[in-house]
Amino acid sequence: MARQMEKKLKEPGITPFARSVYIETAKIPKGKVSTYSEIAEAIGQPGAARAVGNALNKNPFAPDVPCHRVVRSDGRIGGYAGGTDKKIGLLKKEGVQISSDGKIRLLRK
DNA sequence: ACGGTGACGCTCA
């Protein structure tokens, strides 16, 4: 699956933290979503949700890591390099229910 | 080594 990703993971500039984030994010099943906090916790660094957001923002591997499946814990969409609208579109496409306000029904795993 | 930045989160009013 992600041999391309493995290569990029080796590139300098990618910190161990960021690596963990990408890997964890890649595990999110299609049609489901996770939160920045969840990711942070999963990689053994609860409270680092902000840092997680930073890592995803840089996200060197676009489709390999479904960063659009990561939302805020309060149900908000959060951010997206390609535009939140795009992010919402993708999620709806995957079956995630979102209210007109851009709020997610939170369909965590 | 220091301070600023940002796709977050929780508390208080």
Next chain:
DNA sequence: TTGAGCGCCACCG
């Protein structure tokens, strides 16, 4: 319930 404020952590100049 909604909005504003403060605290968090890792990264970069």
